[in-house]
Amino acid sequence: MNVEAVLQELLDKQAIQELIARYSRTLDWVDDAGQAGCYWPDAxxxxxxxxxTAADFVPVVMAVERSTGRRWHLLSSLAVKLTSATTAEGECYGIALxxxxxxxxxxxxxxxxxxRYLDQYEKRDGEWRISSRRYIMDWTMAMPDQPDASPNAEFPLPMLDLCESGHPDYRAM
Incomplete structure (x- = not known):
């Protein structure tokens, strides 16, 4: 491979990595448009x-997210294989609360x-998005009850109660 091809492969893989990070963030901050932008509408x-299709899925998943006051998604161990200049496949593990x-x-x-997420990605007009996704749940576990968002004097960190878009701390990236 020549230097230009190696550089393009790295740029494409980085763009897919940023896409996966954006997927988690837009769920957690209840960003409908940002979440829709992670998928091609026909995915x-x-x-x-x-x-x-993703066009039909995004409103469903965002309604689920809005029904929770607190949510947290972490996707990691992303493995990406470019299959052409405009297609790739990937797999990553996810933990969600x-x-x-x-x-x-x-x-x-x-x-x-x-x-785990089994994904196909497609690059259209220079932009990578998910073109196919299959989610497989490996396990689930009940968590201890959590308090409301009132400050805890022993450990006074802010807590989010977030059921709607537009939180002032959210930064679109």
């Missing part, structure tokens, strides 16, 4: 509970999930 999506409560007087109850 084939299979999460088990949903099979269809989601906490919700029925009313303000109750603590948050939630679960942690572990699984």
């Amino acid at each position: 084939a999506i299979d999460y088990g509970f949903f099979k269809g 989601g906490f919700r409560r029925e009313d303000e007087s109750e603590p948050y109850k939630g679960n942690m999930y572990g699984g």
